[in-house]
Amino acid sequence: MTTTSSRRRAAFRELVNARRGLLLPGAFNAMSARVAADLGFExxxxxxxxxxxxxxxxxxLGFIGLAEVAEHTTRIRDAVDLPxxxxxxxxxxxxxxxxxxxRTLERAGADAVQLEDQVMPKKCGHFAGKGVISTNEMVGKIHAAVDAREDENFQIIARTDACAVEGFDAAIERANKFVEAGADILFIEAIETQEQxxxxxxxxxxxQLINIVIGGKTPVTGRDELQRLGFSLVLYANAALQSAVRGMQTALGALKEHGRLDEDPTIVALFAERQRLVNKPLFDELDRKYAAE
Known part of the structure; x- marks a missing residue:
């Protein structure tokens, strides 16, 4: 029997294989996921x-574990239908x-999982002082990941951080071995030049996935150009996070300065808009449906 999740994963694999520079925004909780979905991201x-x-x-710096990632995945899966x-x-x-x-993340509702070749505890890919495990150890991890998935359309993204540690050529060599090991998508982190x-x-x-970190090492390059170059996914992992932080600083700064904060749409989301995004009308309808006679 074909399930909703299997159809979604098959469709996402087709999007990836089309190599059309699909924009991939990062979500850090269910609300940020709802905002991105509402804006039409795929x-x-x-x-x-x-x-x-x-x-x-x-x-x-490697402070979160599997249980926390799985919990966030479950919450976001419940909030949106997107891959x-x-x-x-x-x-x-x-x-x-x-x-x-x-196995845990597939059950939690993930459609693809990214694994990297850093030593534990890992660091942000755009921090200094990273270390990487051996190529052979990472190949073993990829084999384990491929064997563990139940749905063949559940994709494994293999990321290498070797560019910053061993150089660009070494990162390319690793990436090709990761493909041979069964990785579906490659992610070479923290490349530093347009030529690369x-x-x-x-x-x-x-x-391939390319990670555009605002303020990071990789030059910001437009989606159209990245599509022309053949990238499948254009990741902006923390655009929502950085803008949310800036929004909080702006609104709370205004409150601190003026002692009040009115419903100004240039500073805060309107009350009605917040209720729309969390789907309050649906729950109002359900409340009426299930109310005691």
Whole structure:
């Protein structure tokens, strides 16, 4: 029997294989996911940095674990119907831990999971001082991930951070070995030049994700140009997070300065808009439907 999740995953695989530079915004909770879905984005990325920053108020240095990622995935899956790519960091351990991670996140509602080749505890890909595990160890993790999935359209994204550690050529060599191991999508993190961006799809024969970190190491490049170059996914993992932080600073700064905050749509979302985004009319209808006679 074909389920809703299997149809969604098959459709997402088709989007990835089309290599049309699909914009992939990051979500750090269910509300940010609803905002992105309401704006018409076709898929979402559950960002480990965003969950860490917004839930713990801490930097992206490996402080969250599988249980927290799975809980956020479940909540966001309940809030939106879009394909979900989940950042699972290093897989939270060795190949056996990766197996458990994939099984857990697939059940939680993920449609693709990203695994990286950093040593534990990992760091944000645009921080200094990263380390990477051996290529062979990461290949074993990818094999475990591929074997663990139940749905063949559940995609494995293999990320390498080797560019900053061992150089661009070493990262390309790793990426091609990750493809041979069964990764569906490649993600070469923290590339630093336009020349490198332009060469990636010539050097690695697999769908690729590019991560545009606002203020990070990779040059900001327009979606149209990235589509022309053959990228499948254009990730803005923390655009929503950074804009949310700025919005809070603006609104709370105005409250602190003036001692009041009116319903000004240039500063805050209107009350009615907030209720629309959380689908309050649906719950009002359900309340009436199930009310006692």
């Amino acid at each position: 898929a979402l990325y559950i960002t480990g940095a965003g969950v860490t920053n917004m839930s713990l108020g801490m930097p992206d 979900l790519v989940v950042d699972a960091d290093t897989g939270f351990g060795n190949a056996l831990n990766v197996r458990h991670t994939i 961006i332009a060469s990636l799809n010539k050097l690695v024969n697999a769908p």
